[in-house]
Amino acid sequence: MNERVHQLLNEQINKEFYSAYLYLDFSNYFKARGLDGFANWYKIQAEEERDHAMLFYTYLQNESMPVTLFAIAKPDKEIKVDMDVLKGGLAHEKLVTESINTIYAAAYEARDFRTMQFLDWFVKEQGEEETNATDLITKMELFGSDPRGLYLLNQELAARVYSAPSLVL
Numbered sequence: 001m002n003e004r005v006h007q008l009l010n011e012q013i014n015k016e017f018y019s020a021y022l023y024l025d026f027s028n029y030f031k032a033r034g035l036d037g038f039a040n041w042y043k044i045q046a047e048e049e050r051d052h053a054m055l056f057y058t059y060l061q062n063e064s065m066p067v068t069l070f071a072i073a074k075p076d077k078e079i080k081v082d083m084d085v086l087k088g089g090l091a092h093e094k095l096v097t098e099s100i101n102t103i104y105a106a107a108y109e110a111r112d113f114r115t116m117q118f119l120d121w122f123v124k125e126q127g128e129e130e131t132n133a134t135d136l137i138t139k140m141e142l143f144g145s146d147p148r149g150l151y152l153l154n155q156e157l158a159a160r161v162y163s164a165p166s167l168v169l
């Protein structure tokens with residue numbers, strides 16, 4: 001495997017685990033606020049991020065490439081109001097999309113078609129994650145300032161259940 005592609009894939013393991021950590025922090029914030037539905041939504045998001053990390057980890061191992069694990073940084077988003085979390089989530093997903101695109105471009109340059117095919121799933125996934133984060137902001141803007149609206153939105157988010165990624169390696 002091309003050295004730069006390998007390095008970027010390896011770094012992505014850390015970025016995905018960091019995402020899981022960030023979403024756990026968000027979940028923790030909402031749990032303390034008493035909004036269990038929001039806490040549930042972000043906890044499941046954290047589980048999905050852990051799955052993403054494991055997919056990169058397994059992909060490198062399947063390709064017989066060494067994996068190096070680095071320290072996971074402390075979640076760095078400052079939260080003053082609920083909306084900081086929602087907007088922080090969207091901003092973070094946009095960064096991850098950039099990161100996936102960078103790996104894709106490197107794989108394309110190296111004519112590493114197998115890695116491109118592996119990354120296709122993540123390209124689609126990032127589109128979905130940005131849409132979900134945007135939809136949540138829209139709903140919060142529409143209903144979040146009314147206690148009854150917030151209560152119903154919290155109930156809606158409580159219904160989210162974990163499902164394993166559709167990509168299996």
Ligand code: FEO
Nearest residue numbers: 016049052096129
């Ligand atoms: Fe692993 Fe939210 O992207």
